[in-house]
Amino acid sequence: MRRGPGAVLLGPYVLLLLLFFLTPLVLMLLISVSRQSFGELEWTVTLHHYARFFSDSYYLSVLWDTLLLGLITTACALLLGYPIAYHLSFTRSRWKPMLIVFILSPLLVGIVIRCYGWMILLADRGLINATLTEHGWITKPLPLMYNKFGVTLALVHVFLPFMVLSLTGVLKRIDPQLVEASKTLGASPRRAFFEVTLPLSLPGILAGSLLVFSLAISSFVVPILVGGFKVHVLPMIVYEQVLSVFDWPFGAANAFVLLVISIVLIAVYIKVTERALRGIV
Amino acid sequence: MILRVSVALIYAFMLLPLVIVVLAAFNAGNYFTFPPQGFSLKWFANFFNRREFMQALWISTEVAFWTALASTVIGTAAAVVLVRARFKGRDLLNAFVTSPLLLPQILTGVALLQFYTLLNMHASYAALLIGHIVVTTPYVIRTVTATLTHFDVALEEAAQSLGAHPVRAFFEITLGVIKPGVVAGAIFAFAISFDNFTLSLFLTSAQLTPLPIELFAYLKYSFDPTAAAVSAFAIGVALVLVLGIARFMGLEEFTGF
Numbered sequence: 001m002r003r004g005p006g007a008v009l010l011g012p013y014v015l016l017l018l019l020f021f022l023t024p025l026v027l028m029l030l031i032s033v034s035r036q037s038f039g040e041l042e043w044t045v046t047l048h049h050y051a052r053f054f055s056d057s058y059y060l061s062v063l064w065d066t067l068l069l070g071l072i073t074t075a076c077a078l079l080l081g082y083p084i085a086y087h088l089s090f091t092r093s094r095w096k097p098m099l100i101v102f103i104l105s106p107l108l109v110g111i112v113i114r115c116y117g118w119m120i121l122l123a124d125r126g127l128i129n130a131t132l133t134e135h136g137w138i139t140k141p142l143p144l145m146y147n148k149f150g151v152t153l154a155l156v157h158v159f160l161p162f163m164v165l166s167l168t169g170v171l172k173r174i175d176p177q178l179v180e181a182s183k184t185l186g187a188s189p190r191r192a193f194f195e196v197t198l199p200l201s202l203p204g205i206l207a208g209s210l211l212v213f214s215l216a217i218s219s220f221v222v223p224i225l226v227g228g229f230k231v232h233v234l235p236m237i238v239y240e241q242v243l244s245v246f247d248w249p250f251g252a253a254n255a256f257v258l259l260v261i262s263i264v265l266i267a268v269y270i271k272v273t274e275r276a277l278r279g280i281v
Numbered sequence: 282m283i284l285r286v287s288v289a290l291i292y293a294f295m296l297l298p299l300v301i302v303v304l305a306a307f308n309a310g311n312y313f314t315f316p317p318q319g320f321s322l323k324w325f326a327n328f329f330n331r332r333e334f335m336q337a338l339w340i341s342t343e344v345a346f347w348t349a350l351a352s353t354v355i356g357t358a359a360a361v362v363l364v365r366a367r368f369k370g371r372d373l374l375n376a377f378v379t380s381p382l383l384l385p386q387i388l389t390g391v392a393l394l395q396f397y398t399l400l401n402m403h404a405s406y407a408a409l410l411i412g413h414i415v416v417t418t419p420y421v422i423r424t425v426t427a428t429l430t431h432f433d434v435a436l437e438e439a440a441q442s443l444g445a446h447p448v449r450a451f452f453e454i455t456l457g458v459i460k461p462g463v464v465a466g467a468i469f470a471f472a473i474s475f476d477n478f479t480l481s482l483f484l485t486s487a488q489l490t491p492l493p494i495e496l497f498a499y500l501k502y503s504f505d506p507t508a509a510a511v512s513a514f515a516i517g518v519a520l521v522l523v524l525g526i527a528r529f530m531g532l533e534e535f536t537g538f
Contacts, residue, residue, distance in 0.1 A: 006366060011356035013418055016355065020411050021381055024392035031395055066344065078330040080291050087288045098533040100293055102524055108519040109299060110476035110493045116299025116500060120305050120509070121312055127301065127313055160295060165536055218385030223479060225500065235387050242391050243483070255391045259384075266383045270376055 017084025032252035041248065042085070049253035063257070066234040070217035071147065073155040075161040077212045078205065080156065085167030085204075086197075092229075107161045115225040118154045119145065122226070131267070146228040154226040159215050163208040169273075171197075207273045215266040218258060232257055295349030300515055305506050306513035313506070324510035335509060337495035341475050344406075348413040355414075356470075357463050361455070363422065364429045365460050380417035383434040389416065390483035399485070404486035404533065413474045420473060421466035427534060428462030453535060465530035472522045 032049060035042040053059045087100060106114060121127050122144035145148055148186035174197060182192040222274035229236070234254060241251030305313040309321035328334050363375060381389060393412050397403040432455065440450035456463070478493040485494050496511050526535055 010362040014360040014374075016411070016415060016418075017378065019395065021389065021395075021415050024396035025388070027396050027399070028388075080294070082290050083287050087284060097527065099292070100536060101520075101527070102296060104523055104532065104536065105516075105519055106295055106299065108472045108476065108523060109516050110478055110496075111479050112493050112497050112500070113302060113476075113515055114298055114510060116496075116512055117302045119500075119504075120301050121407070122299065123386060123504075125312055127453040128314065136383055150467070157295065157298065168536070207384075213382055214383070214385065218387055220387060221497075225497075235385070238387060238391060242394065248395060251391065252395065254318045255468045259388050262383075262385055262388065268382070 003239045005181070028252045028259075034249050035092045036247065036249050039246070040122040050248045051248065052258075053253055053257065059254075062232050062237060063234055065232065066217050067233075069152065069155070072152055072215040073159065074209050074213045076152065076156045076161050078209060081160055081163035081167055081208065083165045084160075088164070089168050089171035091093055103161050103164050106157070111158060111219075111221045112225070115154055115222055117158070118150065119228055122150050122153075129142050137139060139233055145226055146230045149228075151223055151227040151231045151264075154222045155216050155219060157213045158222060159244055162215065166208030166211055167201065167204045170207070171199050174200045184192060203272055210265050210272070214262055214269070215249060218262065225275055302509050302512045303516060306509035308506065308509075311505060313509075315345040317465055322507040326512075327507045328510040328514065330389075333377075333490070333495060334492070334507075337490050337492040338490065341492040344410060344413060345475040347410055348417055348474040349467045350415045350468045351410075352418040352421050353463060353467040354420040354526050355458075356466060357425050359418070360422045360425035360429060361451075365434070371462060378395040378422060379419045381416045385464065386416060386477075387483075390480045394483040400451060400485070404484065404489055408489075409481065409484045412480050413477060416477070417473050417481055421463075423470060423503070424466035424535065425459060425462045428459045432458050450474045461530040461534075465526045465535055468522050468525045468529070470537075472519060475518065 031041065031042070033045050033047065035044050035046055035048070084103070087095070088103070091099075093099070119126065123129070124141040124145070126145070128144060129138070133141065133209070178200070179192050179196050182196045185191065187195065189194045217233070218235050220233065220239050223229075223233045223236050224239075225229045235258065238258065240255045240262055241247045241254060303412065304317060306324055307320055307322070308317045309320035309323070321366055354498075355530070357360045363378065387411070393408070394403065397405075397408045399402070404407050436451050437454050441447055445453070461502060465510050476493060479489070481494050482497075485491065490498070491513070492515065496508060499511075522531075526532065
């Protein structure tokens with residue numbers, strides 16, 4: 001394609017991104033090194049807000065908790081996502097389209113609604129506790145919500161579809177003949193899985209894990225609704241600093257810490273998948 | 282056998298919260314218990330009678346419509362170039378145009394909030410709309426790219442050698458072939474915008490509240506099943522949109538199967 005029409009077609013989106021995506025992010029970086037006094041920004045270059053973050057044991061513990069929560073969520077999503085992806089990749093069931101709808105619909109249903117579903121189930125007067133109390137099996141409600149357990153459960157649920165889609169992307173490209181060959185050579189189905197299928201699906205495992213980890217550490221809707229502000233994570237601090245405390249520079253500095261982690265993860269993700277443009281995840 | 286049972290259980294885990302929300306919306310009681318306390322439509326009546334929910338529903342629908350339209354046009358145009366172009370730095374450009382999709386939306390939200398506030402256009406309709414277009418366009422690019430990779434450029438060249446103007450060749454041949462991807466991309470963009478919470482939270486005000494934000498505000502103060510009726514309605518919309526994508530593009534192609 002000649003340069004002319006290409007630039008005309010690509011131009012609007014690239015311009016939109018430069019103006020309303022890249023510029024705001026650069027501005028955020030500038031704000032994170034500025035000073036704020038009496039609500040007014042002073043454009044200086046200070047690392048004060050970063051120093052405040054990295055010298056306060058509270059913020060460091062929040063950062064640690066956020067990463068740990070992300071890690072546990074990723075591990076659980078992988079454990080639950082792999083069997084589903086494996087089944088979906090090799091099944092010849094006529095129900096397959098419906099199964100894909102089951103995987104996709106949670107993606108299209110808003111995150112607030114999915115959290116609300118868990119709230120109905122896990123709350124102190126929620127379905128599980130109410131049912132158990134009614135039957136006299138427990139006397140006081142089990143602590144299912146407003147803690148790390150509930151948040152992890154909801155996070156796994158919210159991001160599982162991304163793991164499944166990343167895994168199927170790799171699993172369905174594995175040549176079935178390789179597995180057949182290993183079985184012909186005497187390998188048990190179990191050994192064929194662990195020595196052929198599993199190693200070949202490693203790129204998918206890595207891609208899905210990076211994606212879920214990156215999404216989990218930046219989620220704040222789940223900690224707010226299912227965690228009831230009791231589970232403190234980095235994105236929640238960003239949210240509070242920017243929208244309630246109105247300390248923009250410190251909020252921006254927090255956001256920038258999250259941004260650096262995300263960019264590293266995204267870079268590795270693109271490198272691993274080498275498919276920046278294909279598939280919806 | 283073990284695989285089948287565990288797969289069935291994991292599907293149940295995935296669907297459980299959604300099923301519960303829908304059941305709670307049709308349940309007569311204030312609290313959802315098992316077994317349900319009888320069928321009732323009063324929570325839906327409450328949803329449709331509340332002005333703030335109706336207003337929010339209208340805003341969400343309108344924003345989603347314009348977002349889908351704009352992102353489909355600029356996303357399709359961009360995809361056509363990105364698939365065919367062979368130039369230095371193409372991979373970097375690909376990464377750049379899909380980055381709004383990979384970057385956590387809270388970051389895009391905070392950055393846009395600060396940017397808009399300094400420009401004095403915070404909480405305006407245009408600000409919200411542009412934010413939505415930025416995050417939905419990469420999805421359109423991906424779905425259109427998926428159909429474009431099967432497209433044989435020779436078809437377009439044939440039309441041109443038969444005397445068709447390049448623009449006409451594009452609209453009559455190329456667009457005809459990639460239409461399923463374009464329509465599916467538009468539907469998906471609509472769905473993403475309609476359900477968007479994270480970005481909208483940073484770009485809205487009391488006068489400009491899309492449905493997910495209204496629902497979130499409602500849930501912070503009350504726990505009554507009107508929220509379930511709102512959610513069940515949104516789940517219904519999502520289901521219709523998924524079926525639309527299935528109809529136009531096929532879900533296996535759409536998800537990259």
